Amino acid sequence: MTTLDFENVAFSYSRDSFLEQIAFSVAAGEMVGLMGPNGAGKSTVLKLAAGLLAPKSGKVMIAQQAVRSYSGKERAKQVAYLPQLLDLQAPFRVSELVRMGSYPQNGSQALTTEEALHIVGLHGKARTQLAELSGGERRRAYIAMTLVQGAKVMLLDEPLASLDIRYQFDLYRILKEIVRAKGVAVVMSLHDLGMGALLDRVLLLKEGRMIAQGAPGSVLTDETVREAYDLNGPINGYLAANRGICRALARPASDNC
Numbered sequence: 151m152t153t154l155d156f157e158n159v160a161f162s163y164s165r166d167s168f169l170e171q172i173a174f175s176v177a178a179g180e181m182v183g184l185m186g187p188n189g190a191g192k193s194t195v196l197k198l199a200a201g202l203l204a205p206k207s208g209k210v211m212i213a214q215q216a217v218r219s220y221s222g223k224e225r226a227k228q229v230a231y232l233p234q235l236l237d238l239q240a241p242f243r244v245s246e247l248v249r250m251g252s253y254p255q256n257g258s259q260a261l262t263t264e265e266a267l268h269i270v271g272l273h274g275k276a277r278t279q280l281a282e283l284s285g286g287e288r289r290r291a292y293i294a295m296t297l298v299q300g301a302k303v304m305l306l307d308e309p310l311a312s313l314d315i316r317y318q319f320d321l322y323r324i325l326k327e328i329v330r331a332k333g334v335a336v337v338m339s340l341h342d343l344g345m346g347a348l349l350d351r352v353l354l355l356k357e358g359r360m361i362a363q364g365a366p367g368s369v370l371t372d373e374t375v376r377e378a379y380d381l382n383g384p385i386n387g388y389l390a391a392n393r394g395i396c397r398a399l400a401r402p403a404s405d406n407c
Contacts, residue, residue, distance in 0.1 A: 153178045153335040154199060154303050159208035161194060169194060169358040172208070176335045178302070181325060183346045183366075184339040186355035187379050192339035193234060195355070196305045199337065200231035212303060226254035230301035234308040234339075236292050244283070244291050245276040251298035266294035269324050271317070285312040293321065297328070306338040310345065322348055343370055354378050 152175040161169040169191050176182050184192040197203045198210050201217040210217045212228045220228060230251075240247065248263045267273045270290040280288055289312050296304060304325070310318045322345065325336050338349075346352050352369040354362040356378045362369045375381065 152176065153213060154337065155209070155211040155214075156195075156198075157209040157211065159198060159205045159210060161198060161203065161206050167206075167358065169198075172360055174353055174360070174363055176303070176337055178333040178335050179329055180351065181329055181336045181338075181349045182351045182353060183349040184337065184353050184355065185341070185343075185346050185370075185378075189357070190355035190378075191358045192355055193307050194358075196231065196307050196337065196339060199303070199305050200229050201225055202231070223254050226299065226301065228301055229303045229305060230296045230299040231305040232292060232296045232307060232309060234311065236289065240280055242280055243276070244272055244278050244280060247280060247291055248294045248298055251295035252300075255300050261298050261300065263294075263298060266297045269297065270294045271320070286314065286317060289313060290317065290321075297324075300332075302334060304334055304336045304338075306336065308339055308341075310340055310342065318342075318345060343375070346370060 154176040156172050156174050159169060159172045160167060172191075172195060174182075184195055186192060194203065198205055199212075199217065201210070201212075201220070204218060212220070212225075217225065217229065244267065245263055248266055251266075252263070261269070264273065264276070267276055270293055272287065272290055272294065275283065275287070280291060283291065289309070293306075293309060296306070309321060313321065325338075328334050329336055340346060347366045347370060349366060351364060352362075352366045353360060354369050354374060361378060362374045
């Protein structure tokens with residue numbers, strides 16, 4: 151059963167079209183990556199999925215209901231959205247920020263604040279002010295808040311930004327465990343081709359169009375990557391290096407690498 155559906159969605163910020171005929175579905179228990187160059191429309195797709203933007207045409211559906219038809223609290227039960235740009239100077243302690251994620255769940259969230267902090271490696275900094283954390287630690291605090299929310303669909307805009315490679319792969323494993331155990335659907339934007347190879351599917355965008363979607367091995371090819379990023383010449387060595395990193399660091403190894 152699909153959890154998130156884009157049905158021929160178009161969107162524009164002005165008179166000019168920005169997204170054109172975007173169509174895809176994400177099933178419960180699936181991890182999907184949005185990839186493509188800057189300005190391709192990845193963040194806009196996530197904002198449409200979160201109901202923060204309204205499509206010019208087409209439909210965005212969560213659990214077979216238009217996402218913008220949910221009330222605020224009901225939508226928060228369905229969708230958790232973590233933007234790329236965060237208020238990293240919010241005047242809260244780490245535990246206070248994370249606890250805010252439980253608001254829509256009425257005390258029945260899947261993870262407690264303490265469990266989420268342990269998962270992201272901040273269990274020893276629950277009482278620390280956000281301003282005292284490094285950039286990567288603050289991002290992990292916001293990720294913990296998103297985990298506590300317990301939504302059916304998690305939308306993450308560049309969640310790996312500011313994280314070193316250890317925490318990138320730790321976050322991937324955390325999300326994979328939650329996807330499998332809770333049947334959550336995860337859609338994240340990212341740039342790293344090696345991390346993209348770990349996901350179940352990749353949606354490759356360019357200039358507001360979907361130019362490829364499918365298993366990472368079929369999408370992240372020499373031809374499609376060159377087309378998406380306007381690269382000249384062969385890049386087989388670059389892709390092979392990224393897949394080598396993917397195989398080395400994915401535990402257990404991913405068939406997508």
